[in-house]
Amino acid sequence: MRRLPFLLSPDSDAEFPPGGQALADPDGLLAIGGDLTPPRLLNAYRHGIFPWPSDGYPLLWWCPDPRTVFRTDGVRLSSRFRRGLRRCDWTVRADTAFEAVMSACAQAPRPGQDGTWISDEMLQAYAEMHRLGHAHSVEVYDGEELAGGIYGIAIGRMFYGESMFSGRSGxxxxxxxxxxxxLHRWGWPLLDAQVENPHLLSLGAISLPRELFLARAGELAAQPGFAPGSWTARFGEMRAAQLAEPPPAPSPAAPQRRPD
Known part of the structure; x- marks a missing residue:
């Protein structure tokens, strides 16, 4: 008999089943139902689980095997792209246009996909997570126009990436x-990218067995990070041209830094 995914309790504080119990087909489907309240979302991400809705179905929760991640010192930009960055006048900030980044991600075309999983319900839920200081975005500006962005959830010293978009090439x-x-400068070693695709692999993403990912991400999520809140001042303003250079060594004090 084919095993079915776990049916979540309507209680937003109820625990998820262990991620290792996710189905192999479809890969990583763990649970159905529930809601997108902040307690439920924080509980899910803390355990390496994320929502990925699909039209016509109850809310779906996933924990795929293997898991795609970036080492924060391992994002790979081609030599040609780095050369172009040296002449680039774009600037990069954080948490200055969260909802605009999410909306742009929802509208971005995805090869092999029709529509988007970033529904109005998802937009509203993650906007609330941003208001509470758990969800963050990084924005790339060409003047005052968005040239690109990425958003995700921070828990402890673990960042769970959700989606990114390009408004300009690159x-x-x-x-x-x-x-x-x-993240590397702050001493956060991993950035979750969820599911493998050729574009992520070209940028240096690697695959971890689910068991290893859950153990490592769980350790990092349980470590002291930053108090919930905006990252605008903490991130500062970066020139895109800075990224033409190799990433810096992490600060020795970063892993022990107390939340602000």
């Missing part, structure tokens, strides 16, 4: 590299 690469640059 904008998403700059957003990803800038986010990884700062």
């Amino acid at each position: 904008g998403s690469k700059v957003a990803l590299a800038a986010l990884a640059h700062c």
